[in-house]
Amino acid sequence: MNKKCLVYVVEDEKDLGTLICNTLNQFYFDTKYFGNGSEAEQNIVTKSPDICIIDLTLPDMDGIDLIRRLQHKNIGIIIVSGRDALTDRVLGLELGADDYITKPFEPRELVARVQSLQRRIQTHDEKPVNTKQYAQFSGFTYHPGSLTLNADTPHQEMLSRAEADMLLALLKNPYQILSRDQLLGENTVPYDRSIDVRVSRLRKKIQPKNDTGTLIKTVYGAGYMLITEVEWH
Template sequence: MTKKCLIYIVEDEKDLGTLICNTLNQFYFDTKYFGNGLEAEQKIAAKQPDICIIDLTLPDMDGIDLIRRLQHKNIGIIIVSGRDALTDRVLGLELGADDYITKPFEPRELVARVQSLQRRMQLHEEKPVNKTQYARFSGLTYHPGSLTLNTDTPRQETLSRAEADMLMALLKHPYQILSRDQLLGENTVPYDRSIDVRVSRLRKKIQPENDKNALIKTVYGAGYMLVTEVEWG
């Protein structure tokens, strides 16, 4: 039997948290509800879920702080919040959140977002990358199996799943313009600047120091292009 997708709901409104759990349970997800960040964090340390749905306004901490602590774990993250400020959306995406839903919302919409994220995660599991494979470009080495980016110095960067998907698309098609849809795929969030935020974050991670030439070039009205040679090994 296929293992159920385990989802933790971290929400300070108990009625809403219960509603989310009940709705997801109807679609055969395994859910657990937590009313505060500390309780959720302790449970995550004991048993890591596949996906976390996190409210930004928690009674004991800012949800952004919880997301920051989870950003290097292999956990899908969906933000659910009544905070619609641009800074919250940008910061959540920069920390590796996969989606952002603003309250109020229809429970069925959340189910659709969860299913979309689950499909992406299953795709990674069903088609594992050869862990011995790597890509070298502009003095960097990217290891898809571990989502890590190394330079000739001790510095190492770990990419989020969304960043890794975007980088792989660019590495496979150097010197080709890729549209926003080609780069995002199912990583789309209801926020027009989501692609810009993720490209900006990826640029910071792959741009060699003292190199003023952007490796990811913006082609206005068309998309983005990786402008460097790529060697696979």
């Protein structure tokens, strides 16, 4: 039997946090509730979850700060918040959050989002990339298994899972236009600029040294294209 997906729910409203946990339990998720960010962070060190559902308004810290501390860990992140400001959405996505849901929401909608993220996590973890171990392109080395970029050099970048999925799609299809839907896959959030934010963040991480150009070209009205040769080893 496959291991159940472990979800940490970090929410200051206990009744809502309990409701989220109980609803997810009905769909065969293991859950644990935390009323503040510090307690959740301490438990993550002891036992890392597969997914964290994080409210931005926590009693001891801003949820954005907690997400910032988790961005290089291999954990799926869903933001649940009453804050609907554009800056919060953009910053959450830039820090590697996989989804953003505003309150109020239907518990069943959240379950669907968690299930979607779980499928994407399992796909990334279980399927090898053409049985190859790493990709080399434009002086960069990317290791899908560890989500690390430039792993063979002193400078190493850790990608969020969302960034890793996007880069992987581009590396598997160089010189081909990929639509926004192809790049996002199931990693779709209810925010029109989500793809633009993630592409912008990824561009900064694979910017060729001493070069003002970009490896990810925008094809207006169609999508994005990686313009470099890729070798898999």
